[in-house]
Amino acid sequence: MADLSVFFISLVLVLPLSLLAFLAFIVLPRPVKIPIKNRHVFITGGSSGIGLALAQQAASEGAQVSILARNTSKLEDAKESIKLSTGRDVTIFSADVRDYEAVKKAIEEAGPIDVLVCNQGVFVPQELETQDVDEIKFMIDVNLTGTFHLIKAALPGMKNRADRGPGSIAIMSSQAGQVGIYGYTAYSASKFGLKGLAEALQQEVIGENIHVSLIFPPDTETPGFAEENRRRPQLTSIIAASSGAMKADEVAKKALNGIKSGNFIVPCNFEGFFLSIATTGLSPQRSFLMAFVEVIAAGILRVVGLCFQWNWYGSIEKFLRERK
Numbered sequence: 001m002a003d004l005s006v007f008f009i010s011l012v013l014v015l016p017l018s019l020l021a022f023l024a025f026i027v028l029p030r031p032v033k034i035p036i037k038n039r040h041v042f043i044t045g046g047s048s049g050i051g052l053a054l055a056q057q058a059a060s061e062g063a064q065v066s067i068l069a070r071n072t073s074k075l076e077d078a079k080e081s082i083k084l085s086t087g088r089d090v091t092i093f094s095a096d097v098r099d100y101e102a103v104k105k106a107i108e109e110a111g112p113i114d115v116l117v118c119n120q121g122v123f124v125p126q127e128l129e130t131q132d133v134d135e136i137k138f139m140i141d142v143n144l145t146g147t148f149h150l151i152k153a154a155l156p157g158m159k160n161r162a163d164r165g166p167g168s169i170a171i172m173s174s175q176a177g178q179v180g181i182y183g184y185t186a187y188s189a190s191k192f193g194l195k196g197l198a199e200a201l202q203q204e205v206i207g208e209n210i211h212v213s214l215i216f217p218p219d220t221e222t223p224g225f226a227e228e229n230r231r232r233p234q235l236t237s238i239i240a241a242s243s244g245a246m247k248a249d250e251v252a253k254k255a256l257n258g259i260k261s262g263n264f265i266v267p268c269n270f271e272g273f274f275l276s277i278a279t280t281g282l283s284p285q286r287s288f289l290m291a292f293v294e295v296i297a298a299g300i301l302r303v304v305g306l307c308f309q310w311n312w313y314g315s316i317e318k319f320l321r322e323r324k
């Protein structure tokens with residue numbers, strides 16, 4: 001009897017508590033806070049959708065905001081709407097992230113950056129077999145190579161940032177960068193690529209007190225999403241609907257909070273929280289409490305993930321059967 005209760009107590013109390021203590025001891029890098037007030041926040045794709053909402057919110061929290069995109073008149077419109085809603089001036093830069101020299105020029109002109117948000121992105125969903133090679137390259141070039149260009153161009157200035165406070169490099173991925181989705185071969189590949197970039201980069205810049213955040217939104221109501229919907233394969237929409245849609249403002253809020261909290265993985269909604277735990281792999285985790293949740297939930301979330309796959313492959317089968 002005594003043996004049993006000792007066993008019981010150690011199981012429900014001592015084991016989890018020692019796991020917690022162990023995790024608190026070993027998780028690295030340590031938690032960090034990234035202030036944005038009076039700091040230079042540089043946001044690409046800041047003229048539309050999620051990037052515009054982020055620029056708006058960062059400006060209203062007192063950041064000095066710069067935005068970069070290609071289209072000058074959309075940039076001017078964004079500048080004006082941010083001025084109207086926050087009273088603050090943002091600086092605009094027109095460049096294509098695919099052009100390294102143009103990116104470098106804009107970033108040098110903008111001056112040292114404290115928080116770099118690589119948010120630009122393009123998404124043209126289609127089955128690989130029928131998608132043009134040019135469109136595949138377009139997504140890889142803008143989403144992945146463009147992000148390399150930005151970070152490489154910004155790093156020298158970031159290392160010399162004015163206040164030497166903690167800096168941040170935030171990268172906009174997608175839930176389609178955590179799990180492959182029908183119709184997104186190129187898009188998912190570009191977003192999965194960002195995860196490798198982000199994990200390796202964090203090790204390289206930790207010595208400079210720079211902290212990487214990787215943000216994973218679900219479908220989000222933006223001008224880009226409206227455009228995407230005009231040609232989205234039906235199966236892409238069916239599978240993507242496994243995660244609830246959000247508004248650009250909501251995603252921007254989650255993203256900004258994640259950046260300010262120095263979190264490496266930043267989920268945006270309820271489904272995204274579980275998806276992040278299920279796909280965390282060997283990503284760094286600064287919070288020992290989250291690390292604890294990850295360890296405890298890993299097994300059961302694999303089962304949940306397989307249930308989602310069961311559902312998705314069922315939808316594909318049904319769709320193909322009905323098409324015949």
Ligand SMILES: NC(=O)C1=CN([C@@H]2O[C@H](COP(=O)(O)OP(=O)(O)OC[C@H]3O[C@@H](n4cnc5c(N)ncnc54)[C@H](OP(=O)(O)O)[C@@H]3O)[C@@H](O)[C@H]2O)C=CC1
Nearest residue numbers: 045047048049050069070071096097121174219220222224
């Ligand atoms: N909306 C959604 O459902 C989701 C979006 N995301 C990601 O969020 C990010 C923003 O998406 P969203 O707000 O919907 O997109 P939008 O299409 O609404 O806005 C995209 C922004 O990126 C800029 N941009 C596009 N191409 C380039 C380029 N080559 N060089 C410089 N700037 C460029 C655009 O300006 P311009 O065209 O003038 O260059 C615009 O400012 C993307 O990375 C996307 O993959 C992730 C999950 C879901």
Ligand SMILES: CCCCCCCCCCCCCCCC(=O)[C@@H](N)CO
Nearest residue numbers: 123174175176219240242243274278305
């Ligand atoms: C184990 C727990 C699993 C939890 C649920 C998993 C749900 C996955 C849904 C993925 C949706 C992908 C949307 C991509 C949106 C996007 O990036 C495009 N709109 C282009 O911008």
